[in-house]
Amino acid sequence: MAELTIDGRKVEVPPGTNLIEAARKLAIEIPYYCYHPALAPVGSCRMCQVEILDPGKPPRVTIACRTEATNGLNVSTTGKDCVAARAATLEFLLANHPLDCPICDKAGECDLQNFTYRHGHGAGRFSEPKRAKLKHEPIGDHILLDQERCILCTRCVRFMGEYAKSPSLVVAGRGDRNVIATFPGEPIHSNYEGNLADICPVGALTLKEFRFKSRVWDLDSTESVCTGCDRNCSILLETKRNRLLRVRPRVNLQVNGHFMCDVGRFGLLDALNPQGREEQGFVKGARVTAADAVAALAATLAAERGKWLIVLSARLTTEELLLAKTVLGPLARTLAYVPVEANGGDAILYTGRAAANAKALERLGVTALDEAAAAKLLAEPATSGLLSFDAALAARLMAGTKGKRLALIDVVAGRAADAPGAPHGAELFVPGTLFSEKDGTFLNLDGVLQRAQRAQRWPQGTIPETVVLREIAGAAKVDVTALVAKPDLTFALLESFGLPGATLAQLPDDGLKLAAAPATAGAAAGATA
């Protein structure tokens, strides 16, 4: 470890740590633009200037991002030379900036604004005509470029090259004609485009999907995880009046680093704002309240114990899966899940497996059946029907059989307000809830258990899955007291894995990395009745 002094306070950091990160440890802000913890430092914005104090020498102004912490180094972030240098850099950056904050989506979370308040001159002295460059130019499927707002920090250029492995953004021109650009006529094409709006420290790269949607300070921001694949990237769900307006990655070095993919980001934006969502239940073709549908389902499963094929879904939280396994295991002919194959993943974050909580199903020991095996089981005379938590899968399984009954618990969108009949012809339909409407956890492919917090209210009348399962347990007289006696289901879950209990609220922000499951635990020890 290197021990150094910053503004008179001592701090220990691993050797090689740069001064920005060392200062961050002391909660001392060194402002920066071109630096980004996930990218190679280039030292070109000249914002992060600090002073190195050597006894007997005048203070030496240098940039913090490319200065490594060494033992005994004495750094000042408040010396008059570095303060003046930072203010000068800000004045330069603001000279040609349009200052159109009132119509800029970035306002409120803009580093140019923030650092100007904290490190800038009160007033700029630039009184010449400002440069005119391209504005709101689409440079990809999701990103608009405003070259006038751009301060040419080149984070976006380096992100596309170093991280997204798609070197499609460059600096074109020279000197004050420099602009961010793509190859002529070729927009960027990447699964990581959305991150550009996050890493841009100003409003030069903004999301089409968020354009003029909201001031950022009006957003409610909730820590969650992405369910686009089983990576479970740490994210923020940002809503306004219950509507999800933006999804952003949250730093989690053991899961996703600083970024997330577009499949997740924009997939969630669609999936969590479902249009034409079915919010009522159905019993034998008749529209009923969700509560009545739950009661009918519970009665059916209690009466027909051991006759239903019950297929769980990786869309459910770990807690829901634990409860489902406990409640439905004794009632099902077979309790299983159908693993999802990877499709179109990449070597960066996206695995291509659209099964957010697949690892939890595996870890809970639920039987894995491939689709053909599940269809075969369903077709057997001893099976009276299918209870599925996944409407699309249910539709496929039902398509191959005749005379079987279907019970469905899922979120179904794209329905007309008065659509006749239950989705997919289900005899029993219970409207499901979105993961963002509940608190719970997801277990990612590497065994990191993370919290997804409730960011949206479920529609009035719908009933979250845990309540549905408790209703079924009650009707079928399945004993769940061992679970519900615990402080919460997360606590019970961890204990069921043989780990010390912890409640949902007690989980670390970056998740809990679980040790690998013992080799004996697996499908064989599953929950087949």
Add this chain to the structure above:
Amino acid sequence: MSRSGETEAKEPPASSEDGPPESLLAELRALPARYPQKRGALLPLLHALQAWRGHLTPADMKLAGELTGVAAADVFSVVTFYTMYRQRPVGRFPIGVCRNIACWVNGSEQIVSTVKAELGIAPGERTADGRFSLEEVECLGSCGTGPCLEIESRYFENLTPDKVRALIEKLRRDDRSPSEAILAAQREFPAAREARS
């Protein structure tokens, strides 16, 4: 590559969509081996392609990128950094008049206005017949022999308005390939007056 750093006189492309002929391609493919890393050949490749076409098209940049293992966008970035690379057609004889200090003190503005008057074009423009274009350029290292203009990096020095008019007149009537015509004009141009100790 010939010794002149230019490709030998080749037929210019018939259409802007044509790629380089096989003879040029063979020269281009040989360039990367001159450098410890292929990428080093990028500037010479771009020079050679521009010498052939007169400017660089997106397809030229992609070709240069393929031969050097450099992403197309990166090639574009490089092209836009250097003032000698052109992305639009210029005149058959692109005239660049130095506007920097020594030439300017000795009357480079008069040289520019002479070219403007002779050709009826302003800096940044091309004559209607495509024969000439004009731009002002920064210091050419001809400070002791200014004012100076260059046409495809061939210098014409110690300029006077009369010498400029004569030069333009000569190039107007020369229908050989641009490089031949420029070199011929340079040979016939009054030698630069050079003082020394």
Add this chain to the structure above:
Amino acid sequence: MENYLSNEFGRSGPLLLAEAQAKGRYVQAKRVFTSLTPEQVVDEVKNAGLRGRGGAWFPTGIKWSFMPKEPLKGPSYLVINADEGEPGTFKDRQIMEKDPHLLLEGIMIGSFAIRAETAFLYIRGEYLTAHDALATAIAELEAAGILGASAFGSGRPMRIVLHRGAGAYICGEETALLNSLEGRRGEPRPKPPFPAVWGAFGRPTSVNNVETLANVPAILERGAAWYKTAGTAQAPGHLLFGISGAVERPGCYELPLGTTARELVEKWAGGVKGGKKMRAFIPGGASTGFLPPDKLDVAMDPESLRKEGTMLGTGGIIVIPEEVAIVDAARVFSRFFRHETCGQCSPCREGSAWSDQVIARFQRGEGRNDDFALLEEIMRGSKQRTICVFPEAFAGPLGSAIKHFKGELVAASAERAAHPAGAGGATHHG
């Protein structure tokens, strides 16, 4: 001391190999390759006190001594900076166009000294005639077996690769030049690492200027003691002084370092053109800024000019005649530096553009009282705050114009405000 750099400058074309050899060219290179060690060469150049003629005046022998010694774990390179672009500078061009073998012999000796088997000669793209002369000369050497698998039969391979730039003043900065050689944008690299550690293509590299290397054969031939008989104690030898602008006989003059500017301008260049008065002179290329005529007795060497608050730079003197307003000359430079900054560091990119805009306003007669303070702030905010020293370069003419010619700037602005007709553009006859 007789001339050793400019003997062939009166020619109309390049001196070819046969004639060059008849005049003694490559005798030293052969001696070096066949009978000396790299240390001996470095020591001779160190003892001679040769300093880099590209403008920084760093001792060449010391620079070479930073290069790795044997055993080598991969190649080292010599890179020749022939990106001569500093306005007022045209000396390297004369060497390359007229006496390419003088440079090439220097390159061979320099390569030997740093144990490089490949030298990259980076020549600015506009110097096509010089490029052709060098290409011919290199081909001659290859045909003669002097360059190739065994230079002078020494068993040491030696190769010189000619590489054209493509129009960028900043590539004269050695790390920008290395990026450009590697096919990248000519943006200076952060230092450290320095080129002697991480240079061309990631290998240890020494970057040397053309004229610097052209000094080396003479040093090897006649020795360090001889070399030090000319020039000053701290800057020995001859320099190719370029004299341009409004003088009777502009050109390139080989004279000892420390010759006064007055001798250069009045004796050698014949004084101000047309017998007019001088408004200012620039001692060593655009970035060294303006000096008033009463400084003409300054000795042209690095130390004497430093005392005057400026630099020797490339030794290219530019004479500004009386009829030229300082504001117009300053604008020529501010426009140039704005055009040429690479733009990667924000203070330089914005500062060069902003100061150009302010000077342009003065030129139009719209100067304001607080503009001088503003310009000083722009320069202060840019200098020493960037990856390379470009802001020092653009601050040269700007700062010196304010320091020595503030009254003229104010008067010119006021006069043009009163008579706006001739204003606008870099016009000096308005």
